Amino acid sequence: MAVIDRIWTAGLVIIGDEILSGRTQDRNIAQIALWLNLQGIRLAEVRVVGDTVPAIVEAVNALRARNDYLFTTGGIGPTHDDITVDAIAEALGVPVVVHPRARQMLESYYQSRGGITDARLRMARVPEGADLIENRMSGAPGIRWQNIFIMAGVPHITAMMLDALSGAIEGGKPLLSETIGCWVAESEVADLLRATEKAHEGCQIGSYPFFREGKVGANFVIRSTDAVALGACRADLAARLTEAGRAPIDGGI
Amino acid sequence: MAVIDRIWTAGLVIIGDEILSGRTQDRNIAQIALWLNLQGIRLAEVRVVGDTVPAIVEAVNALRARNDYLFTTGGIGPTHDDITVDAIAEALGVPVVVHPRARQMLESYYQSRGGITDARLRMARVPEGADLIENRMSGAPGIRWQNIFIMAGVPHITAMMLDALSGAIEGGKPLLSETIGCWVAESEVADLLRATEKAHEGCQIGSYPFFREGKVGANFVIRSTDAVALGACRADLAARLTEAGRAPIDGGI
Missing domain, CATH: 3.40.980.10 (MoaB/Mog-like domain)
Known part of the structure; x- marks a missing residue:
């Protein structure tokens, strides 16, 4: 547990x-x-x-x-x-x-x-x-x-x-985050995002669309207090995006 | 009334x-x-x-x-x-x-x-x-x-x-505002600001200090829905600042 x-x-x-x-x-x-x-x-x-x-x-x-x-x-x-x-x-x-x-x-x-x-x-x-x-x-x-x-x-x-x-107030584990960017309309990968989040307990994935250089894209921010879970979720999301023909860009766009 | x-x-x-x-x-x-x-x-x-x-x-x-x-x-x-x-x-x-x-x-x-x-x-x-x-x-x-x-x-x-x-939602009179700037520590003119606001019903004066070019200053923003009251309050505040040896700058700094 x-x-x-x-x-x-x-x-x-x-x-x-x-x-x-x-x-x-x-x-x-x-x-x-x-x-x-x-x-x-x-x-x-x-x-x-x-x-x-x-x-x-x-x-x-x-x-x-x-x-x-x-x-x-x-x-x-x-x-x-x-x-x-x-x-x-x-x-x-x-x-x-x-x-x-x-x-x-x-x-x-x-x-x-x-x-x-x-x-x-x-x-x-x-x-x-x-x-x-x-x-x-x-x-x-x-x-x-x-x-x-x-x-x-x-x-x-x-x-x-x-x-x-700074350092004078008690807190817990910081919320860690990693960002993956992708030149894709977020609506195209909505199911993929939902499934990835569901497969990784303790991780949240936020989707932040943008319009830049004449193209639509989105940054996906994965958040967790657990570095291992975060890394696994990030790797899984990158793999799923790659499989869908939407090569992700580490660190976001 | x-x-x-x-x-x-x-x-x-x-x-x-x-x-x-x-x-x-x-x-x-x-x-x-x-x-x-x-x-x-x-x-x-x-x-x-x-x-x-x-x-x-x-x-x-x-x-x-x-x-x-x-x-x-x-x-x-x-x-x-x-x-x-x-x-x-x-x-x-x-x-x-x-x-x-x-x-x-x-x-x-x-x-x-x-x-x-x-x-x-x-x-x-x-x-x-x-x-x-x-x-x-x-x-x-x-x-x-x-x-x-x-x-x-x-x-x-x-x-x-x-x-x-725009223009599709009912509203009232817009809140008008005018700004006067002054190279003065707001604490020096606090009494003056309070007295000016008190003398002009329906007007609020906000004081927004700053530190710029190595000097302290403040912008005073007068707000009212009544253009006449606003103008009178602005003129009065400018006169009082001038009298106190703190020449105001129209439009703010």
């Missing part, structure tokens, strides 16, 4: 009117998804909500209840539209307090930049009981509250906060 | 393991958000879910209950991992049927491409009672079921389906 490995999951709440208005192209979903996979954690669901307390509270409470971890991005700056900390504290039922070390960090950072102000001190506010996530980029830290990680929305600052968390 | 205009909203469900794994950078959120705004409809919430029926059912039912419209992208192709139609039919409590015109379209499209197959016919399946959304790109149409719009995941095919829907 195969041992079933525990799967660790995370939810992600992207907070910001600028994403919902289309003004800003989101970069954090893909960035955080890739980083989570390196930690052995799967991104299970994402919600994008606007800058309103009820929307944030609902999304945070729904996703933290059913995932091992919850990440949020956006809304932790110094301006009036930055309401993430207040909303998450409300979701958790705890007060907002000023974190002494965050205050120190901000005071030190702004010493040569015009000094600390009430607006800047907003960035030291955390839900009671929180720790900080280091941010080497600017003075303002991210916030960790148990299994909740509250991060900046600007992608390169988010990246620094993720970097500070 | 001001007449309150009805605000039309849409929810969006992005369906696909490839987004949650980070393999594919989503382009549909921004694309659909911008298109919706042209129709006078606001994107109120987005959920990204994987290729599983329970996740799709939950997201579809939650978002359609509280928005005027629901859009989905992804999972309507011919392969085994394309389960969107089955999941949405389950969410709606209706059977899946083959749409006669979709079948015709696919038969005609594939006549010169190897003929129709069971896999290709999967793309003619719709929740009972559905209409089609035209897709000039490939044979496979999108699906409209009352206020639900089921679209392809490949962004340029999504774009063609949106194009086919």
